[in-house]
Amino acid sequence: MDEVYVAGIGMTPFGKHPTQTAADLGAEAVLLALEDAGAGRDDVEAAWVGHVFQGMAMGQRALGQAGLSGMPIVNVENACSSGSTAIFDAALAIRAGAYDICLALGVEHLSQRFRGAFTPDESDAEAHIGLTMPAVYAMRAQRHMAQYGTTAEQLARIAVKNKYNASLNPLAQFKNPVTLEEVLASRLIAEPLHLQECAPVSDGAAAVVLTSRRGRDRLGATRAVRLAASALKSGRSEVGLPDMTVEDLTGRAAQEAYRQAGIGPDEVRFAEVHDCFSIAEALRVEGLGLFPHGEYPARVARGEADLGGRLPINGSGGLLGKGHPLGATGVAQVVEVVRQLRGDAGARQIPGARVGLAHCRGGKAQGVEGTACTVNILVA
Amino acid sequence: MTRTGTVAVSPVDASYEVEDERVHLRGSRCRACQAVFHPPRPVCAGCGHRDLEPVRLGPVGTVYTFSRVHQSTPDFQAPYVLAYVDFPEAVRVLLPFLGEQPPTIGDEVDLVLAPGPRLADGAPVTLVHARPLPSRRNDRG
Numbered sequence: 369m370d371e372v373y374v375a376g377i378g379m380t381p382f383g384k385h386p387t388q389t390a391a392d393l394g395a396e397a398v399l400l401a402l403e404d405a406g407a408g409r410d411d412v413e414a415a416w417v418g419h420v421f422q423g424m425a426m427g428q429r430a431l432g433q434a435g436l437s438g439m440p441i442v443n444v445e446n447a448c449s450s451g452s453t454a455i456f457d458a459a460l461a462i463r464a465g466a467y468d469i470c471l472a473l474g475v476e477h478l479s480q481r482f483r484g485a486f487t488p489d490e491s492d493a494e495a496h497i498g499l500t501m502p503a504v505y506a507m508r509a510q511r512h513m514a515q516y517g518t519t520a521e522q523l524a525r526i527a528v529k530n531k532y533n534a535s536l537n538p539l540a541q542f543k544n545p546v547t548l549e550e551v552l553a554s555r556l557i558a559e560p561l562h563l564q565e566c567a568p569v570s571d572g573a574a575a576v577v578l579t580s581r582r583g584r585d586r587l588g589a590t591r592a593v594r595l596a597a598s599a600l601k602s603g604r605s606e607v608g609l610p611d612m613t614v615e616d617l618t619g620r621a622a623q624e625a626y627r628q629a630g631i632g633p634d635e636v637r638f639a640e641v642h643d644c645f646s647i648a649e650a651l652r653v654e655g656l657g658l659f660p661h662g663e664y665p666a667r668v669a670r671g672e673a674d675l676g677g678r679l680p681i682n683g684s685g686g687l688l689g690k691g692h693p694l695g696a697t698g699v700a701q702v703v704e705v706v707r708q709l710r711g712d713a714g715a716r717q718i719p720g721a722r723v724g725l726a727h728c729r730g731g732k733a734q735g736v737e738g739t740a741c742t743v744n745i746l747v748a
Numbered sequence: 749m750t751r752t753g754t755v756a757v758s759p760v761d762a763s764y765e766v767e768d769e770r771v772h773l774r775g776s777r778c779r780a781c782q783a784v785f786h787p788p789r790p791v792c793a794g795c796g797h798r799d800l801e802p803v804r805l806g807p808v809g810t811v812y813t814f815s816r817v818h819q820s821t822p823d824f825q826a827p828y829v830l831a832y833v834d835f836p837e838a839v840r841v842l843l844p845f846l847g848e849q850p851p852t853i854g855d856e857v858d859l860v861l862a863p864g865p866r867l868a869d870g871a872p873v874t875l876v877h878a879r880p881l882p883s884r885r886n887d888r889g
Contacts, residue, residue: 484820484822485820485821487820487821494842496875497830497842497843497844497864497866498817498820498824498828498866499830500817500820500821502817502819503815503817503830506815506817507813507815507830507832508813509815510813510814510815510853511812511853514813514853555818555819556816556818557818557819558815558817558818559816559818560815605794606793606840607783607785607793607794608838609812609834609838609839609840612812735785735789735793
C-alpha cells in the first residue's frame, strides 16, 4: 500500500461569518490548501467534502466556487466527524492506488441556521424527551465526578486552558483568555456544564491536499507531512448497562490508528481532540490511552496538558476556543497538527514535536455509544 | 385492568402500560441472548437475532446519572431534569425526572405519567417520568 502525505493545508478563520456563504468559506480553504501544496486546480484528481447541515451538493458548490469541477466529488455526512471522514476516504483511495493527488474539505455555516443547544435528530425518541447534546455530556460529567472525584472546577480548567491556547491562534473564534472564575460564573447550560464549557456555534472551513509519495514528488511539496494512520470506527449498539465514562468507540479507533502507525500512545507528543464540552476532552484523552482513566481533570489542574506541559492537548484552542463548525472541525484538527509538525504554529509552537494525533468524534444516535470517530496520526 | 398507550409525538416514542395505577415501560427481550431494549425493536442489537419477546420494565429503577437542563430548544420549557434510569432487566432508559430538584446517583425511582417539558401548541405533552420513591419524596418534604 502507498504512503499518504498531507502536501498542503488551508483554513479560514473560525467564527461568525454573516457576509460569506458556506461555498465562499469552502472555496477560500481550498485555494489556500492548493497554494500551500503548490498544486493547480487540474492536479486534483478527486475530492471528498464533509459537512453536516449544508444541504445537497455542498462539495460541488464550494469546489465550483474555487474553480474546480468535473472530477469525482463525494459529499460526506458523518456527524461531527464528517470532515475527518472525508480525509479517511481520500487517504483510503490513495492507499488503494486509485489516485495520487486528492482534496479533503470540511465546511459548515451554522450561525445563520442555529441558536442554542444542539439536539439529536428528531427521529430519536430521546429528542422528544428533551435530550440536548450538552445534557448528554453533562450526564457523563456527573458520572465522572461521582466515580473519580472530579470537580466542577477541574472541568472548568479545561476550558480555561483551551481558551488561553485559542488566544495564541489567529484563526480562533475566541481571542481572549478567560479565568476560572469567569468560566464558573457563566450561566449553566446543563449541570454541571457552564456556557464557557460548551463549544460555540461557528462558521468556517478547512482543507488539505492529500497525496501519494508520487503525487508529493510531482508537486515538489517539500513540506509534506506523512499521514501515518487514518482510522474510522462507528459506535457499537449499547446493550446492558455500560460505564458512560468509558469511550469504547474512541478506544477502538485509537487501537486501529496505533496499529497502522506502528506506535503506542506513549509515543504521541501532542494531540488535538474533540472537546465539544470540557468533560468531552477528558473522556477522549482517557479513551485514547494518553492519560490514565479517571485522572485527566486532576492532571489538567496540575498543568500536564498545557502547551508547556508533558502532553499538550488542544494547543490550537480546540473546539472550545478555536470554534466548532461541525464538518470543518476534523479537517482543521489535521491542519493544526501539520502546522505544529512543520514548526509553523507561532506563539503556540510545541518544541520538537514529531508525532501528533487528531481525534474527532461526534453526533448522537439513539441506541449506539457514539456515531463516528476518527483518529489520524501524523509524523514529521 | 391494563391500560396501554403511546406517549406519542413520534411513532418511535416511548410506549408504556398502566396496571393497578403502576406505570411500566414496554420493551423487548432477545430470546437468544436475553438482551433487553427500550423502546422495543425488531432485531437484537446485541446478537442480531430476530426473535424478540415483549417485556415490561419497572416500575422501579435506579438513577444512573442525571442533569438539570437550563438551555434547550424553543420546543422545551427549561429548566427540567433528565435522568438515565437503570432497570433490573439490565436496560438503561432516558426519562424526564418529575419536578425541578435533581436526584442523586443511586436514588430509587418509579414511573408516573405527567406533563413534561416538551410543548406542543404551547401546552405540555404528557410523558412517562421518573419520580423518587415515596420514602425519598418524604425526605424532600
